[in-house]
Every structure is written in C-alpha cells, then in structure tokens.
Amino acid sequence: MNLDKIRPARAALLAALAALWLSGCATVSTGNPRDPWEPLNRSVSQFNDGVDAMLLKPVATVYRDQVPPLVRTGVSNFFGNLSDVWSFVNSALQFKLQNATDNLARVQINSVFGVLGLFDVASAFNIDRHSEDFGQTLGHWGVPPGPYLVLPFFGPSTLRDAAGMPVDRRLDLAQRIGNPDVRHATYALRAVDRRANLLRVGIVLEEAALDKYSFTRDAYLQRRRAQVYEGDDDPRASESEVNPAPR
C-alpha cells in the first residue's frame, strides 16, 4: 500500500469533515445534554461504519479465519504489552501505586519470560492488567469529559479523551519504529487485531440495539466514567440509580 498517495486524500477528507462539523454546530441539538453535537456525530458514525464495512471488517474477518489462533493471541499479547507500558506511566501519573506496580511487573515479566510480550505470562500468575490512558489520567485529576464526540476513523470519544489522544499517540512505542514501512505495517496490524477481537461484539451490538448510535454512545460514556472512577470511589455511583418501579 502506498501511503504517500493516501495522505492527501485523507487530508481532503478531514477538511470535508471539518466543514461538516462546523455546519453541524449550527443545527439545534435534539436533547441529550451530553451529546450537543448529535447530528454531526451521527454523520461521522455513519462514515465510520462505511469505512468499517468496506475495509476494516472484511480484513479483520479474513485475518480471524485464516490466521491460527495461537498467532493471533501472540499478536494481541504483543500489543497488549506495549499498551501496558503506557498504562504503567498513566497509573503512576494518577498515583495509583498498586496498579502501577502491577503494570510494571507485567511489562517486565512478559517482555523477558514472555518473549517480547508474545506470551502473557503475567496473567497466568494472576497479575492483572489495569488499562489506563491519558484521557483517564485527565479525568482522574478532575477534567470533566465534556461533550460526546465521534472521531473519524477512531470512533467514540469525548472532548477530553480526544484532547488526551495526541499524547497517547505521541508517546506510543510503535511511533518509535524508525523504518516507516514497518511502522505503518505495525499500525495496520494493530488495527486489524483490535477489530478482529471486536467482531463478535459487533454482532451483539447489531442485535441488541434499537438505535446503534445511542446505544454505543450511552455505553461508551458509562464505560469511560467507570474506567476513570474504577467503580469504588465514583461519587456519582448512587446518583445514576434507576427510578423504583411503580407497584
């Protein structure tokens, strides 16, 4: 794949989406206070679904069906190990010392005994992964999530998480790969690996939702909140309680 050719096309696309966004901002929102940009978000979701249906999902399906499970697990573990490094940094930034220790131990054990992370030895020893990214670190220190935002190509996000993403990407270890071809191939493989792991979720989502867009949105926002507060110290855990049933 020649990426130099793709880049201008992508830039044009982003410009078009930006224009769409600006026009979207002018329209009146349909009600959900956490999603003031709903009309725009819906069109970006549609665009993402199109890209997914045309490119990512077919490739991920072939990958899942043709590549042996052992290899796929190795690929997932390898990228998991890379993300554990970043999780370690972010849990340390949040002063979550136990989680930071676990994440660091995972990286050390898996990099050495797991052959550069291809085998997840640490999980076999019950050292759990605590996934953290920069958006969660911002949330931990009190930055509110802001409006829901669907990014082209990357999917559901919030204003805060989108702001944290460049930091995640900047310090991504895959970014350090010198050879551009290898680097792009690594990105592509990671995207395919992630998508392949989500193939079944996609089916469940299609079947469970009346409106896939708002189902995804509401699930995403709740999930991010839970990740930031880790369940235990969520100040709003009881506030979100459902209304008791009329008897």
Next chain:
Amino acid sequence: MKRREFGGWSALAVGGWAVGLPIGVRAADEAPDALIRRISDEVLAAIRADKGVRTGDLGKVMAVVDSRIMPNVNFQRMTSAAVGPAWRQATPEQQKRLQDEFKLLLVRTYAGALSQIEDETVQMKPLRAAPTDTEVVVRSEIRGRGDPIQLEYRLEKTPGQGAGWKIYNLNVLGVWLMETYRSQFAQEINAKGIDGLIASLAERNKANSARKG
C-alpha cells in the same frame, strides 16, 4: 437476626446443591452474593452440559433463562426502568407486551454472548452491605482467556419473610444495562408513543430471528 443468619449459612451449605427443591424454599434466606454465586455456577454448568445452549439455540437458552435466572429477577422493575416515566402511562396490556418483547431481545443478545463461553469461572468480590440493607450491589468477575470481565448486579429484598432477593439491574464492564436502553427507548416513545416502542422491539426481534434462521 442471628437465627436468620444461621439459617442462611445452613441453607447455603445444605440447600445450595439440592437441585430438586422448589426455588422459593431454597432462596428463602440466601444472602444476595450467595444467590449470584449459585445462579452463575448453575448457568455455567448448564452451558457446559448442553451444546445447544452454547451454540445459541434460542429454545434451549430460553429454557435455561426461565428456569435458572427469571425466578430471581424482578423483570417488571427492569423493564419499567428502561422505559422510564412513560411506564406509568402504559396500560397493563402494553406493559405486558413491553416486558415480553424486551425479554426476548435480551435473551437473544445473551444467547449470542453464550457462544463465547469456554472455560470461564466466576469469582465473587467481597459484599459490602449491612444486614439490614434492602438494596445491595453484588460484584463478580468472569475469568477466562483475556482480561477479566466485571459483572455487577443490583438486587432488592422482596418485602415479606422468605421472599428472597431479586436482581433488577446488571452492569457489564461498568455499563448499566437498563440505563443504556433508556435513551433509545425514550427516543422511540417521543417519536411514536408506547405502541411505537413495542412495534420497534417486535420488529428488531423479528429481524434478529430472520438473521439466525
């Protein structure tokens, strides 16, 4: 209180495995976390025992849900929470249809998820509740391949002696199920009324069953 606690322990030790007993008797004094543990184990055992359940055979999954899960669920409260304020305006007939269609939708989704179960085990987390509480959150974790999946249940104590605990909400990986349905349902109700929501649910169920064949 003491006697009840003792009863709970003996019920757990003796009654927990006495499959033949009617649910009402067995569940009488069961603690909420013991209840979740038992249901989880029973459902996992049922999945392992029957390939039809694992491959998503809807009749078989429905049988497991009806016999193992539904007796311990306040499904009316679940549905009313997902429907929101409009629930009170619905006629008993509409409420019944909403519950039936919503149940079918959830069971189908559940059937799809079951196909992914292999050698998973359930681990309970410590229960933080006072003996007098009538609403509790029970937290558990499914462990297998990959990262553990957190499952939490909200339970209410049914008024009256021996009526037991009932589940009325479920949280998967930090996402409360009923709340995720609420704004979708509200959208339908605002646009087309309660009958419109019932029709959309029925249509979704029909499309899902066509897909599965």
